[in-house]
Amino acid sequence: MTFSIVHLSDPHFGNVADLQLIQAVEDLVPDLEPRLTVLSGDISLRSRHGEYQAARAFVRELERTAPVFIIPGNHDVQWWWRPFIPFGAQAKYRKYVRYFGPVLAPTVKFPEAVVASALTSHGITWGSLTYRVRDLAVKGHLPKKAIERVGQIFAEADPEQARVLVVHHNVLRGELSQRMGLARWRQAQRRIVESGADVVLCGHDHQEQSDLLNGKVVVSCSGTLCTRTRGGRPAVFHRVTIDEGSISVEQYRWEANHRVFKRSDVYTYPRPRRMDEAEVATSVG
Ligand SMILES: [Fe+2]
Numbered sequence: 001m002t003f004s005i006v007h008l009s010d011p012h013f014g015n016v017a018d019l020q021l022i023q024a025v026e027d028l029v030p031d032l033e034p035r036l037t038v039l040s041g042d043i044s045l046r047s048r049h050g051e052y053q054a055a056r057a058f059v060r061e062l063e064r065t066a067p068v069f070i071i072p073g074n075h076d077v078q079w080w081w082r083p084f085i086p087f088g089a090q091a092k093y094r095k096y097v098r099y100f101g102p103v104l105a106p107t108v109k110f111p112e113a114v115v116a117s118a119l120t121s122h123g124i125t126w127g128s129l130t131y132r133v134r135d136l137a138v139k140g141h142l143p144k145k146a147i148e149r150v151g152q153i154f155a156e157a158d159p160e161q162a163r164v165l166v167v168h169h170n171v172l173r174g175e176l177s178q179r180m181g182l183a184r185w186r187q188a189q190r191r192i193v194e195s196g197a198d199v200v201l202c203g204h205d206h207q208e209q210s211d212l213l214n215g216k217v218v219v220s221c222s223g224t225l226c227t228r229t230r231g232g233r234p235a236v237f238h239r240v241t242i243d244e245g246s247i248s249v250e251q252y253r254w255e256a257n258h259r260v261f262k263r264s265d266v267y268t269y270p271r272p273r274r275m276d277e278a279e280v281a282t283s284v285g
Pocket of ligand 1: 042073074075168203204205
């Protein structure tokens with residue numbers, strides 16, 4: 001089996017959206033033959049109607065190739081509606097919900113894979129509080145309940161189904177930003193490993209990255225599709241391909257001279273949990 005996901009993030013529709021990049025993605029995605037396209041948050045810049053309307057048109061175009069799996073990022077939360085108030089939290093997501101539906105942490109199942117998500121964008125809440133004032137509505141938080149729900153979904157999956165987790169905030173430290181996306185990141189990383197995920201898709205840092213978390217979970221952190229790339233570098237998005245024995249993350253890098261995304265670096269990992277299972281099977285047999 002081969003299961004491919006086009007992984008996009010942080011288009012930030014609004015005045016920083018780069019329509020050249022958006023159009024190039026629309027043109028290329030059909031050739032990449034994904035079974036699913038994931039848009040891991042920060043759809044908008046300021047949660048405005050016009051931004052979401054443009055994003056809807058983009059999603060509709062992508063849906064001509066494959067279903068689109070979408071979650072909100074911190075820019076898609078109108079946190080000023082309910083700072084610190086745990087009740088009526090839905091108001092913060094009212095506009096996002098109007099355009100992308102009421103499910104903030106969707107799940108989708110294919111014969112080859114189970115894709116589940118956890119909401120890490122909560123605006124200003126006690127869980128995401130940090131000591132840095134500028135981080136206030138930016139940092140994410142991975143609540144225990146949310147990751148336990150994902151762990152339950154993965155536990156019910158068939159052994160041959162790959163387990164894919166989608167969150168908005170980067171789960172590894174950004175190379176240039178040197179920042180973690182999540183508050184209490186060690187705890188969050190441990191929870192992600194314990195959830196049983198084979199691969200986690202995230203964004204938020206605006207710099208692409210792929211590595212292994214704890215030697216067990218493949219991380220695909222996709223770059224942005226807006227003009228605010230980290231360090232002014234070319235934009236990058238990912239295609240993640242899962243087969244029986246491996247997971248690969250291919251990077252598609254913007255080439256300004258030719259106005260196209262070109263396949264560049266490819267990271268391939270053995271499916272680490274499959275290795276563990278193989279060892280157990282050998283020792284039992
Ligand atoms: Fe973000």
